[in-house]
Amino acid sequence: MIGDDRGSAAAEFAVVVPAVVLVIALAAATLAGTSRQVRLEQAAAQGARLAARGEGDGRVREAAAGLVSGARVAIGSDGDFDCVEVSAPSGVPLPLPALTARSCALSGGL
Incomplete structure (x- = not known):
């Protein structure tokens, strides 16, 4: 049965699907x-923004962690700016580093 192509489509499909x-x-x-x-x-x-308005650290952490489950919140200052860094696992079942975002706002802002 040389040249018989029966089943070749199924074999190719089985290779392509995964x-x-x-x-x-x-x-x-x-x-x-x-x-x-x-x-x-x-x-x-x-x-x-909350930290720059003078809100307490607890309120800042609550607001930031409320947007992203499992987030870690770090609050600090950089000169005249209040800064917040939020990090969390990527949420993807792969060995990836944690995701991080940092934002600063001018202290005393309204």
Whole structure:
């Protein structure tokens, strides 16, 4: 049976499907990580604004951590600026470093 092509389509399909599934899974993980980074940036900006207005550290941490689950919040100052750094795991089941966002606002702002 030389030249018999029966079953070759099934074999090719079996090889291609895992690759397509992997590409789709990586694309979904990339979108999830990007979304989490955007939320971290929003949380850091909100925290910095609250800190600059003179809100307490507890309120700043609560507001920032409320936007991103599992976030760690660090509050500090840099000259005339109040700064907040928010970091959290990437949320993707891959060995990736933690995501971090930092934002500063002028102290005493309204």
